[in-house]
Amino acid sequence: MDTRHNRPAPGRFWSWFFPVGRQTGGWAYALNRITALGLTFYLFLHLIVLSLLARGPEAYDRFLALVSNPIWIFGELLVVAAAILHGFNGIRIVLTTFGVSVTRQKQLFYALMVIAVIAILIFGIHMFTV
């Protein structure tokens, strides 16, 4: 008669990504994973593209000419941004893991993100002006 389940509710593999009802730390976690997946994808893409280097100057310079339009540069900026966000977020994780600033991890996260955004801006300005 009693329908006591005694089992945990089923976890769903995408739940970490669902932003509703999350606080700062939860968003940091989601941000870290999304950038991680993006960067991993880019890493292998990058390795494949660089194989053009081995094929000699013409192939590679033709490729470089193709990617020098603003849309490609913007894409590249996204990668740089992801790397910077992931890196600074990672610093939070490493510091808190070893007991530094655990009680102030929220403030630490915001401070690092401010630095990250500034770094992204500097890169962005540089990439579009050079």
Add this chain to the structure above:
Amino acid sequence: MAQVAATQGVSKPKSGENVWLWLVKIVSGPLLVILLGIHLIVNHFLSPGGLLTYADIVAYYKNPVIPVMEIAFLATVVTHSLTGLRGIVLDLKPAHGVMQIVNSFLIALGLASLAYGTWLILTIASKG
């Protein structure tokens, strides 16, 4: 008894993740922050005009420090990203057999990327 434990939500400990894998991640992370920082700053700011042509890159690789650093960077980034990816796959709660396959795949992918990348770096360095 095992069944009772299962209905109560305590599964037997599965060593799909362990202290060593985690150490690799947590050590390679900060290392990457340093290496990637150098990689980005050198590529985008320090090299005059950036590394925008094939010739630039070949010239850049003449400095023997560069290939060594790039290989180190490659090894670290591949390790970090694949162990990280494995962590995300673990959250999909794969069966033990599936995880074995994933493990083999990731190791193969890692080694292949490393071999290929090293060959590429050395090839470019030798062109100078």
Add this chain to the structure above:
Amino acid sequence: MSETKWNITLRIYRQKEGEVPHYDEYRMEVEPDEYVLDAVERVWAFRDRTVCFRHACHHSTCGACGMRINGVEKLSCITYIRDVTADGAVLKIEPLRNFPVVSDLVVDMGSLYARMESVHAQSVLPVPQAEIENPPGQWDAEDEGYLRLVDCIECGLCISACPSAATSSGYLGPAVLAGAQANGVKGRPELLQLVDSEDGVWRCHSAFECTAVCPSFVDPARRIMDLRTQIVVERIKGLFRKS
């Protein structure tokens, strides 16, 4: 108590056996300095006897009344209405996440209790070991004799808030790992094996939501980090012990 009265709408999650969940709304007059649990209890007492919710001590020592209040995990017995809503606004009350719903706001926390038991989490401890009220150093030998109930009230808020627990139901969860940390893994190989696993400390990905919602000063995230350090030390020591 202030003379002010607020009119708020309590929007309560309802789900009976075999039913699709829905929300029922109850407009009611409250005082801002009442606790959310008082309002819910009044709904039951005067408006709708079918509403199920769990509560016992009404002062944050039992951990029974955890709910999601406007989406955030809180102990409803110590949450002032004024802190979570405004006059004329809606106050959304939902059951905890990551546990099966038994009825309405009641969830089955059997898994949490079983896991707490599996790590032999203490329920009382010597007062000087509680990292609290008096800073260490002010205790003398005599105080060792005092026992006190532990801070963790096993309310499940941390499990509900944890994105990793939401993703993997097998994850031991913050409260459980905090209980293991307090015991320490040194000299406890079974406990070490339990927490040094994919469903143990490594499932935590530093979201710190547990610490953000913990109503009882346990700070589970810090304890998980400390437990990791304990594990690293034990495993490295283990390497030398074998050889």
Add this chain to the structure above:
Amino acid sequence: MSKPHVIIIGAGFTGTATSHDLALRGFDVTVIERGDICNGTSGRTHGLLHSGGRYAVKDQESAIECIDENLILRKIVPQVIEPNGGLFIALDESDLEYGEAFIEGCEACHIPLEEIKPEAALKLEPNINPRLLTAFLIPDGTFDPLRLALSFAATARKNGAKYRTYTEAKGLLLDGQGNVVGVKVLDRRSNQSIDLRADLVVNATGAWAGEITEMAGAKVPVKPTPGVMVVYDRRFVQRAINRLNKPGDGDIVLPQRRMVVVGTTSFEIDDLDYVPVREEHVKLMLQKGAELVPGIAHARVRGKYMATRPLIGAGEGRSAARTFKCYDHKETDNVEGLVTITGGKATTLRAMAEKTADVVCARLGVQAACVTKDVPLASYREYYMQPN
């Protein structure tokens, strides 16, 4: 031969303890509870494990019950108890006067007592009022209310008792002669009405006992008397601090986890199901609590709540005896099949269960002795871990 089936209405302290006792004596036990464990008075007690000192002058029957049960609970369920003892402190002449009767009372009730000098008391408890005149050490304690009941319920379930929470008694099933043969319940989880039959029904609803007996046309002299408690955010003391005087408002400061609880008051009400916390009582707790432990004046309020004591018999409020009574309604109202247990205090829950189980055994002609004094209780967590 099938075991006699007993339904217990109410899963507070008496209900859970009685289910434990009856399960050990071989009964088939079903506990029904309209909410979850301890959602009424039991959950909201301040959590003082009485040494009996509070009742040693005016109510020695209760005092003796308290000290006996205090020592038993420390033994069978240490996992939910802060066993640090208590202090009775005198702050004025009237307190000192009361002290004479207090010493006599404690001796008469075999409550261990040690008078200590103010300096010694301040060394033990630096945060109590430094103007104290004398102090007595006494074996008080603190317990976790919910987990105390859960420990009994967990052990009962392990021994076969069934728990049906969120199951409200809507009426008693009567045979043609007006005798009770079961309970009509509403399963609040499915909104279904069900008839549950039993050889005997135990009414363990405490302050609500009158509402149940009325369903069978029987009466119990219960006077629900709520009191307000206020919780502060710091653990100022390690022991229960009592005012050395006759029981009054706000004369106990109790440590619990990281908090202190100040209690309590005493008033009368009409509606049992929801009693608002009166602000003037909260102010009184602050004032009275700060007399015992001055730091309370500057502490942050963490919670305010109230609980409704089930007082029985004649006498108003504080003057009423705090002992318990078990009524076999065959004897009091000629209604067979219904037994009511009410009154008492949390500290005496095991004794109340023993008495009730004795009455149940006598009524059903079962020969079985009480063994709960010597049976250590299971972990409270096991209540939730048992499949039902």
